[in-house]
Amino acid sequence: MPGNVRTPCALAVGVCQKDYYALHVFFDNIRENKTAIDILLEKWGTIVHDEQIKTYEQPNIRKVHTPWRYFFRPDRSLMPKSTTPDEDIVTHLVMKVNAEKNGALIFSSGKNLWVFKAAGWPEDVANFYRIEDYKGYLWLAHNRYPTNTSGWWGGAHPFNLLNWSVVHNGEITSYGTNRRYIESFGYKCTMYTDTEVVAYLVDLLVRKHGLSEKLAVRALAPPFWEEIDRMPPKEQELNRAIRLTYGPALMNGPFAICVANENALVGFTDRIKLRPLVSGESGDRLYISSEEAAIRTIDPDVENITMPKAGEPVIGRVYS
């Protein structure tokens, strides 16, 4: 399972925690594995504060990892050639730590964004973290049975990098191609499951290449060539360019995906709609789910239940 909560600004050691990257780490063993992470983080910036993430024993969850939280400020001067040094330092740290597999795994690395996950029944995981104690304005939650690889804490959704988090139903059969492509840009796939590649693809396309969310989805789940052939000339040109540029980012196989950052929630399916997705609205709230009943459970007054077209994103934006 689950949850991805965006906390409101709260005080931690006297400063607003929104200003720092919150790195959530699963340690196999605090005594064995934590010092190395402390040293690594201090090498690349400042640990403003760190603490054990509060958990509450559940009969059906074996605490195989200790979840830990660091508030971290990267030292920009260490990446002088980058236009986004903070993000590049954090990305580097996530990739390095997770590839080395030395008893530590960074599973959440955003600002004002916290991921909580574990292996167990969704309600047990929610209780394990007492998810009701957190407040947020944008939530992602997920419940899955791993089908192709073993179930483990790191393999639970959401998958996160910086402020992008992803939950996914289905499987990405083009994973091999997508992984080869994304790893050529320096990302490393380390979670033994397909979904993490989506988080990195969205980071590459939206943050690094500056595509809009809509165009990023167009690259990941593009129209068929014969559909492009029927488009007006300008649209044809755009869609051809996206397909040719991002061919190896195209995702095949059955999927329904929700991806979110601090400003937006985006839901989309594969282009031949092999997984369900519905959206609903209630006032200024947007819900996206696999099933209408799930939305109605949270909000019985939901309206405008719709089924998005295959490959076409539903995008909700946060405004204040």
Add this chain to the structure above:
Amino acid sequence: MTTVRIDAHRLHYTPLNQKIRAAIADGATEIIIDNVLGQRFIGDGVRGDDVTITVNGVPGGDLGMFMSGPTIIVHGNADHAPGNTMDKGKIIIHGSAGDAVAHSMRGGRVYVRDNIGYRGGIHMKQYMEKRPILVVGGAARAFLGEYMAGGLLIVLGLNGVTPISERGVGSGIHGGEILVRGPVDEQHLGVGAKQTPATEEQKAMIKPIIEDFAKQFNLDPAPLLVSDYTRISPASARPFANKYTWE
């Protein structure tokens, strides 16, 4: 008539289905289930031609799967695959339904008042007197009647909606037929499907079905009966012969 009322609020589908089966075994002919929200497999495999199950709420997927005989009336939207491999009986949905409606259906009828999702009627089949029917009041999404092997699909496009506006209709169809009210753009047809204007004989064949559909939803059948229909049927009995074998 014996009526049994079940409150499904926060009830898992297993005890819910046990209650339904127990009610039928006790001779109930009318079962009303209130507060349904997401329970899958409602009425799966139940039998009894005189049994009516009313579902108030939004049921989960595979409603009436393998059902043989009863009628299920849904006041709300249904999720994926209502009527999956259904054998006999009727499912009447006062709302819309998700993907793969009437999936592999082998007999009986499914009526959806509004719209259905992708792959409606996928791999419906027929044998001897068993001929499943799916009628959709509004529109159907892409891949309608995919790999269809038998049975009948009717899409009416009521309330001004375009019944078919997406690709792959009848992809791999090798039996059965699809009747759509009004014209269908050739580009929406899938591999193995062909279209012809419906003849008067074919329209006469669907007349009693449309009258029954209209009756269930209190609609006036007259405008539906005078409309022109397009018939989509298999271009051959083996649409993918060249793909897998060489002769």
